[in-house]
Amino acid sequence: MASVSEMYDVTWEEMRDKLRKWREDNHRNSEQIVDVAEELINEHASKLGDDIWIIYEQVMIAALDCSRDDLAWTCLQELKKQFPGSQRVKRLGGMRLEALEKYEEAGKQYDSILQEDPTNTAARKRKISILKAQGKNTDAIRELNEYLELFVGDQEAWHELSDLYINEHDYGKAAFCLEELMMTNPHNHLYCEQYAEVKYTQGGLENLELSRKYFAQALKLNNRNMRALFGLYMSASHIAASPKVNAAVKKANVKYAAWAANQINRAYQLAGRGTKENKCSVKAVEEMLESMQITMS
């Protein structure tokens, strides 16, 4: 099989930089990471310097994702040799046990980390992940709530909690978590947009109006967010079609929906330029928007 560097015509430095980018963006493209990092470690270990340790960590986690226990074990041994007694490495050992579904042993590993250092957030979060892996969503939610009372600034945890609530269809509580995230990240259009989606799903006129406002806010923060644009269109359309609104509100929402429909059409026209196949989507979108207008009026 051709090597990564041959297939993509890249140098080892480019491979190393790509790994760094994936690390920083927290990408979960595990198969690619394993391919690139395995080659990098096998062929260019000496050139990597101290970078190699963080790459070992990154590829170990990716290897667990791909069921490559051989690779994960090798990385773990290298890290153990270099950093004996490290809690960070101990946590990786725990993750390997989780991947092997040895949840009790993994739990004990994390407990021993927490005995030495009760503020170790990584170990606490892994324990919650074990509950999630076992399908114990209610327990995971409870533990995560307790965790967040102590570590109230942990954004990753708030987002995880909102996902857990959404999966349990507890949209009210999911909205609360997203509100926390929006407060600390007022410029993040993705949180705004997800909050709007949760409110829309909750349903009811008040929530629909809130959802429309937050879709609009997300669009203001990023005018290329298609979900926000579609969301604005859908929420405005539903409000306009509702029998409970007065004529003025209806008129305003018809206007918002019409504006959104126009923007959606433009976005599709722009995307479809040059490709014959995309023209079918453009047409489908136009027809969909037209057919929805009929139900609105």
Add this chain to the structure above:
Amino acid sequence: MSIKLTTQAYCKMLLHAAKYPHCAVNGLLVAEKQKEKKKDNTYTPILCVDCIPLFHGTLALAPMLEVALTLIDTWCKENKYVIAGYYQANERIKDFRPNQVAEKVAARIAENFSEAAMIIVDNTRFTMGCYEPILAIYDHHENKWKCRDCNVDCFEDWCEAQKITLALLEGRSYESLIDFDNHLDDLRNDWTNPEINKSVLHLC
């Protein structure tokens, strides 16, 4: 009433699940619109000719699902298709039961198409070798979903489906599969997956 799957439909379903092994995924199945009901009592199973991968990750939010259903419904009408089924692969390996999302969406589809089927992928039996069909097919009877045994009869051509799915999984074709989520990230991404359709045809 039961549905049958073509190779293309089965392939793309599995490719979608393979692309996001750590997420729940879902999507729709489409069948050719029947021209008219047969006058005699011969029974023809519905043939699902294609699959449209929808979302990965969080499946329980409404707005984008509504957009997708409406848009794909419009696309179906233009192409003389009808939305005939819904598939879902859950996030956890051992979780193979249909949940609230699956039942709700499938029920909505059944409102427009009475013989709609709900398909849940059995993750525990999902291997590269594709030795056996790994789906659980549910039919709607009296407001309940009943599981039907899925065997090679549920496929237009099981041998072909098995061979081609194996080839595409090994070739990592799932890396280029586009679902509706990918389309919303970049409108140029085509959720009809013409390239993968071509590969399937090519391998037939």
